Every structure is written in C-alpha cells, then in structure tokens.
Amino acid sequence: MFDEICPSEVVPFRIGDKWAGMIIRCLEHGPRRFSELRIPLRTITAKVLTQSLRTLERDGLILRHVHTTPVQRVEYDLTPLGRSILEPLAAMCAWTEDHWDELLDAREA
Amino acid sequence: MFDEICPSEVVPFRIGDKWAGMIIRCLEHGPRRFSELRIPLRTITAKVLTQSLRTLERDGLILRHVHTTPVQRVEYDLTPLGRSILEPLAAMCAWTEDHWDELLDAREA
DNA sequence: CAGCATCCGAAAGGATACTG
DNA sequence: CAGTATCCTTTCGGATGCTG
Numbered sequence: 064m065f066d067e068i069c070p071s072e073v074v075p076f077r078i079g080d081k082w083a084g085m086i087i088r089c090l091e092h093g094p095r096r097f098s099e100l101r102i103p104l105r106t107i108t109a110k111v112l113t114q115s116l117r118t119l120e121r122d123g124l125i126l127r128h129v130h131t132t133p134v135q136r137v138e139y140d141l142t143p144l145g146r147s148i149l150e151p152l153a154a155m156c157a158w159t160e161d162h163w164d165e166l167l168d169a170r171e172a
Numbered sequence: 173m174f175d176e177i178c179p180s181e182v183v184p185f186r187i188g189d190k191w192a193g194m195i196i197r198c199l200e201h202g203p204r205r206f207s208e209l210r211i212p213l214r215t216i217t218a219k220v221l222t223q224s225l226r227t228l229e230r231d232g233l234i235l236r237h238v239h240t241t242p243v244q245r246v247e248y249d250l251t252p253l254g255r256s257i258l259e260p261l262a263a264m265c266a267w268t269e270d271h272w273d274e275l276l277d278a279r280e281a
Numbered sequence: 282c283a284g285c286a287t288c289c290g291a292a293a294g295g296a297t298a299c300t301g
Numbered sequence: 302c303a304g305t306a307t308c309c310t311t312t313c314g315g316a317t318g319c320t321g
C-alpha cells in the first residue's frame with residue numbers, strides 16, 4: 064500500500080480522499096507526529112497532508128494534540144470512532160488481497 | 173444512499189469513482205438495463221454513467237450484454253468478482269449506519 | 282517543526298447537442 | 302434505446318516560498 068512499485072490504483076476502495084485510508088493505517092498502532100507521517104507517505108506534500116488531517120479531524124476520526132515543550136510537536140491519534148473504522152477497512156484490504164490477481168487480469172484484458 | 177435529501181457526502185467510503193458503489197448496489201438483485209440504472213441514479217448524466225460502467229467492466233466487476241431483439245437493449249450484470257465485493261461493501265455500509273450520528277455530530281462541531 | 286499562502290496543471294464531473 | 306462528441310466548470314493534488 065505504501066510501496067511506490069505497488070499499483071495502488073487497482074484498489075477499488077477509498078476512504079475519504081486519496082490519502083485518508085493510508086493515514087488511518089499509519090495511526091493504527093498509536094499516535095504519530097506530522098513529520099513521522101510524512102515518512103511512509105513519502106510523496107505527499109505538507110499542504111495535502113494538512114488538508115487530509117483537517118478533514119479527518121473534522122469528521123471526528125482523529126484528534127490533534129499540540130505539545131509546546133520545548134519545541135513544537137503535533138501529534139495525531141485515532142478517536143474511538145476512527146479506531147472502529149479499522150475493522151471494515153481490514154475487510155476491504157482482505158478482499159483486495161484475495162482478488163488482487165483477478166483485478167490485475169481484468170485490467171490487462 | 174440514493175435519496176437526494178440524504179447527505180451521502182458524509183459517507184467516508186468510496187468504491188472506484190463517485191457512482192461505482194451505487195451502481196453495484198443497483199445490480200445486486202439481478203441485471204439492469206442502461207435506462208433502468210438512470211432511474212435510481214437520477215442526477216447522473218448518460219456520459220458519466222457510461223464512463224463508470226466501462227470502468228467497472230474493465231475491472232472485471234460487471235458484464236455488458238447487448239440484445240438486439242428487436243430493439244436495442246443493453247444489460248449490465250455483476251460478475252462473480254463483482255458479486256464478491258458486496259460483502260465488504262455491506263460491512264462498510266453497516267459501519268456507516270452504526271456511526272451515522274457520530275459523523276454528523278462531528279461535522280457540526 | 283508544522284504548518285499557511287499562492288499559483289498551477291491535470292483530471293473529474295457535468296451540460297448540451299447529436300447519432301446508429 | 303444507448304450511447305458519442307464537444308465544451309465547460311469545478312475540484313484535486315502538487316510545487317514553491319514564507320512564517321511563528
């Protein structure tokens with residue numbers, strides 16, 4: 064999903080905007096900082112990451128925490144609502160893995 | 173989902189393009205003709221419906237059958253692959269129903 | 282560090298008119 | 302009936318430069 068070689072465009076599911084699904088997965092195992100998120104999401108720009116995070120925050124799926132001690136730190140974390148979406152998201156990913164070959168075959172033909 | 177009063181934009185999931193998920197649900201109970209699909213999808217234009225159907229066909233999720241007896245009839249039907257996507261799609265819809273109020277509350281705040 | 286402001290190109294979606 | 306063709310508007314994502 065995060066690999067540039069991986070043709071993610073084949074995945075027919077999307078949550079929110081282009082990056083929202085991947086952001087949610089990045090937060091699966093605990094809070095992450097803005098700059099930490101930029102690592103797995105290599106090609107995302109700061110502006111677009113900010114946009115996606117704001118949308119997710121507005122929708123109540125993540126929370127934004129600002130720490131000013133001593134330097135600026137901003138952490139993002141899943142809300143219970145955001146965490147609850149991991150289950151249907153996993154179902155989607157499982158389906159995609161199961162039918163990956165069929166999807167690629169269909170594209171070729 | 174098909175009601176114009178219903179704020180479908182709140183639904184954070186999407187399959188393929190804007191209409192693909194709804195088209196798949198329209199085909200859930202058997203094949204449908206082009207013009208039949210335009211009824212529940214009231215606001216879709218012929219061009220965009222054609223585009224979405226071609227994409228779904230290319231991805232192997234639906235099949236297109238042309239009947240020329242005696243007038244032109246074109247029917248669309250789910251493939252086994254397309255039918256298998258109904259399950260994760262249902263999981264997504266169930267999640268959305270369960271958390272509908274939370275999503276709307278978050279938007280207001 | 283974690284953004285915001287500005288500008289830009291590409292793509293998606295749609296309106297309208299026409300066709301085998 | 303089931304589309305095509307053409308044009309147009311909007312939206313999306315990104316590049317670049319600046320800031321508290």
